[in-house]
Amino acid sequence: MHCVLFLSDQGNLSSVRHIVLVLSGKGGVGKSTISTELALALRHSGKRVGILDVDLCGPSIPRMLSAQDKDVHQCDSGWVPVFVDQEKSISLMSIGFLLEKPDDAVVWRGPKKNALIKQFINDVAWGDLDFLIVDTPPGTSDEHISTVDSLRPFQPLGAILVTTPQAVSVGDVRRELTFCKKTGLRVIGIIENMSGFVCPHCSECTNIFSSGGGEELARHAEVPFLGCVPLDPQLSQSLEQGRDFIQEFPKSAAYPAINHITQQLLQQAEQQNS
């Protein structure tokens, strides 16, 4: 225990209260979307939030928060993250800020990716944060092993797993659950994203990517099910333009779902505090 305290005193993460990883075995299920919306929702409940984007080959968060043109600066204790709002309540670090041209491909093998992730975890001056949300690329490989290893001394609150309802996606998330078990990472719960689409013309709900897969997986694996987020064109539109969905569309279908998930996250964080 003593050793852990010593380590966390040293790092830039020492005044970060809760670290939450967002994981999925499958790509394109909405990891970055969930990370972004959770950050916005936490901000609206008065928390200070940081987002660390460790998806090195396909960083999406800068655009989703309309921060793609900003730059990272240096200070004595390392890199200064980019603040996405005037109040400086959401800070963000992503490889997107380090590329000369936005279309540059990061053609790196594992060891180089691992080195940058270590830097991202140790050398970003986050300052005082209630939550640090770590958004990851799909899979169970270099980025994930390095992130979990480097974060271990800081005792992360756990991982949120995102899936879409269809069996093909649930299959990959089952493997991600095994990854969490093997690396000793606590599972906060599973979110089923893109769960049903309500036609804006006739209000008919179509399960484009099937339904219920995430909930069933949570029951099967005996981990909490945090909720279903429906497909919502207003949500994709907000993300495309980097706008605050939580503030602008409180009446939309996805809003109550995201809010509900945020409340559960806050409760679990409360338990870690006490």
Add this chain to the structure above:
Amino acid sequence: MADVPENAPGNCPGSNSSEAGKGSACQGCPNQSLCASGAGSAASDPAIERIKEKMMSVKHKILILSGKGGVGKSTFSAHLAHGLAEDETKQVALLDVDICGPSIPKMMGLEGEQVHQSGSGWSPVYVEDNLGVMSVGFLLSSPDDAVIWRGPKKNGMIKQFLRDVDWGDLDYLIVDTPPGTSDEHLSVVQYLSAAHIDGAVIITTPQEVSLQDVRKEINFCRKVKLPIIGVVENMSGFICPKCKNESQIFPPTTGGAEKMCHDLKVPLLGKVPLDPRIGKSCDNGTSFLSEVPDSPSATAYRNIIQRIQEHCDMLLRENYQKQ
């Protein structure tokens, strides 16, 4: 640095330099041990030569790529394989190099199948007489098994898939890849460098969040000199089965794939609309093309498959003329 192979990872110190095989960029490169031993550029990984021989009996090799995950690479790969194999005179194989998230076994209805060993290597698992499949999924003992591997181990697996699988004589080898521009992609391109790849089909969805990753993938192809056959826009609009009105679930706020293809001067092969029955076919391991042959999405798939076929035939003719 003349001794940097053109398909080398970024920051390659060059195979003749004193740093060869020792730099941080060298870790995980298939040539690392050779470079470190001072063999220099003349000798590359002997596997590349072996793979070239193996691939002599494969007429066309097509990679399915996308910078973004979950846009439908595996769905498209599976249906391209099904579509090409409908012609019983053609031999088709599908190789899944997504080591951490293999979806192909489920989509082809082969979950739980195992690979058999024969004298000439691993035998692929066959869906039809003329359609063979290989995936890391066939090597796992349970669907919960996670493949928690770093790059070098993944590269070793891909090398084995290309070198040690008894593919036989093939008309088409389709390679389905994971998202990104990293180990798996570099390895496939490197190992197949001597064998000649027909080209890459790049899959995207219409929204900018996806396109920005796909532009990176196009730049990757240009960097490693991989020809691009064209781009497919997937999940392009959704027609409500009840009221038949179209909704843009993933809105093309920046002009979609059409504008990107125009800007980057790559061909657009077609657009496939969202259809809930596609996902269902994939979950059940059946071919959407034969389940719902008259749907707009099936027609879109068929047109795209035909364009790919024409492209491959054209390359073949050009090669004959050169000889």
